[in-house]
Amino acid sequence: MPSHDLSRARFRLSDEHVFVLVQVAAGEPVPGEFLGAREELRACGLIGENGLLAHVLIPLLDTLMTPTVVISLESVGRQGRLNHGLLIGEDHVIAHQAWPGASESEYSSVEPKTLVWALANMVNLRQSGPGGGAGPAAYPAAAIETRLGTLDAGLAALAGLSGAEAPGSERAYIRKALAQDGTLGEAQAGLLADLLAELRSSWRMTAAWRGREEGRDGVAGRGFAIWDCGPLGYWHRELPEEPVAAEAVRPDNTVRLVRVGAKRVWDLIADLLPEEGELRRA
Template identity: 55%
Template sequence: MPSFDVSRSRFRLADEHVVVLSELAAGEEVPEEYTTAHKELVECGLIHRDGKLSHLLLPLMKTVLSPVVVISLEAGGRQGKLHHGMMIGQDDVVAHEAWPGQAEAEYSLVEPKTLVWKLADMVGLRQAPAAREAALPVVETTLGTVEAGLTALETLPPGGSADQERDYIGQGLASAGTLDGAALTQLTELISELRSSWRMTAAWQTAPGGLPAVEARGFAVWDCGPLGYWLRELPAEPLTADAITSATPFRLVRVDAKTIWTRITGLLPGEGEIRRA
């Protein structure tokens, strides 16, 4: 069920609720398949009985309908995949954060001056006191090999020990035939300690030569807990599914939290890069 917190301008909304609100805010009819979502929004008070939207939604819907910059954050971990993000409008900034196992995401208004801090918090960026030393600062292989190791982790029988988990992952990586020795051991450890892997992408409209176009920047990171942060340099972001195969080169490079902070800041476009409506 949708809900909201007036004191902090927060809203819990599923995708269906956002569709309904967007259609109404744009002056359109709500599609029949969203009748249940529409009823839930009326019952919680975000849509009045006369069909008008609550005034509380004005900054949120204005930004959702006309964002200047859209930031997408796709995160994967042992609890599955989550999609977070941020929309930067002319006047307001809206963040949305998913929760494992829940249909609703939390939409909240963010003070524009703190949006980089908010993005860093979304990925759990922390200045760790001391991460374990890694035998290799760079790991290179193929995407197919990495997928074999991750698949082994996903299919690991429940109740196994940490050593059994590493053996299972190592066997999956070795089966691809592209890694051995220190590199095989290192990637096995990284996957075993993997808290989350995520990719952050920013997109906005630009006008090269006067013609409207979309510009995008992005990067991807593995958060490996006690083994620290690893920047995925290859395949480089932003990428599309049809641009990669099992033979696509894959490279992880050990980085610190400061580097990731710099990367997040660097995603945001400069004033001269954005096409204003």
Template identity: 55%
Template sequence: MPSYDISRSRFRLADGHTVVLTESVLGDPVPQEFFAEQQELLDCGLIDGTGAVSPLLAPLLETLIRPVVVVTVESDGRQGRLHHGLLIGGDHAVAHQAWPGEAESEYSLVEPRTAVGALANMVNLQAANAADAPAIEVVEATVGTLDAGLAAVDSAPLTPSGSEDRDHVRQALADAGGLEEPQLSHFTEMLMEVRASWRMTAAWRGRDGDDAGLVMRGFGVWDCGPLGYWHRELPAEPVREGQVDASSVLRLVRVRPGRVWELISELLPQPDELRFVGPR
């Protein structure tokens, strides 16, 4: 069910709710398959009987409909895949964060100047995750080897000590080939410790002379808990469909939390990189 918190400009909305709201604002008919979501919005007071949208939603919907920059965060972890993001408009910025097992995401207004902090919060960037640098700073394998390791993690026997789990994963990586010691053992530990792997992508209408085009840039990171953060340099983001196969090189480089913050900052466009259409 949708809900809202007036004091903090927060709204819990599912994808179907945002479809109903944006169609209503644009004056278009709401598709019949979203009748249930329309009724839920009516029941909670975010739309009225005539289909008019609550003024509380005006800044949020203005940004959803006409974003200048769209940042998506796709996070994979033990509770599945979650989609977060940030939309920066002409006057407002809207963050949205998913919750495991829930249809609704939390949408909230944030100050545009705090965009980097909001994105860092979505991936739980922690300065405390700054353990001493390991002897191995770079791990290089193939995507096929990674797939074999992840499959082994999913099928690993659960034992109190965890040693058999690790042996199972290490053997799968060794059988896949491409890794030698000490990288083999270290990559095994990374797969056992990984809390989440995520990728962050920003897109906007860019400027290239008089021509406008979609500009995208992104990066990927593994959060391996006590083993720190690892920047996935290869395959380099943004990865497009069909671009990566089992033979593609996987390269992970150990980075400090401060470097992850810098990568988030570098993701966002500078004003001269944007092409504004219409009045500014």
């Protein structure tokens, strides 16, 4: 069920609820399969008995309907796939964050000066403690290069673990899957097995905006991907380079992971945002 918090202008909405709100705001009819979602919005007071939208929705809908920059965060972990993001409009910034097992996401306003903080919080970026405490010096020139097919074999082995394995057996099970490829050396296979065993989440963050691509008006953007390996820190997936199209991904693609500190992840987030000169106004 949708809900809202008037004191902080927060909303819990599913994709169906968002679609209905945008249709109503645009003066378009709501398709029959979405009438249940419209009734839920009416029941919680976001759509009035007269069919008008609640005034508190104005910043949210203005930004949803005419964003200047769209930032998407796709995160995959042991609880499944989650989609978060941030929409930058002319007057407002709206963040949306999903919750494992829930159909609704939380939508909330963000102070524009805190954009990077908001995005860093979405990925639980930490400068100290597990995942952020060990600087790059702890892994001199640490990098792993392999094929996507090899990595997929390790991820499949990780997904097949039941959680009841004896301590230390997880890594052996993953290493066995990695060894089937035969291209990884002993040290690299061991390190990759360690990273997979400690993997909290892999996520990619992309930004898109109206700009110029190859001298013509179009959609411009950039992105990057990170592995959060808990006590083994953050690893930047340099290859395949983001943004990467799904149809371009093949088992023989090279995957390159490089150990980075939390400061570098922060800089990558900040560099994702376009400069004013990169934007093409409507």
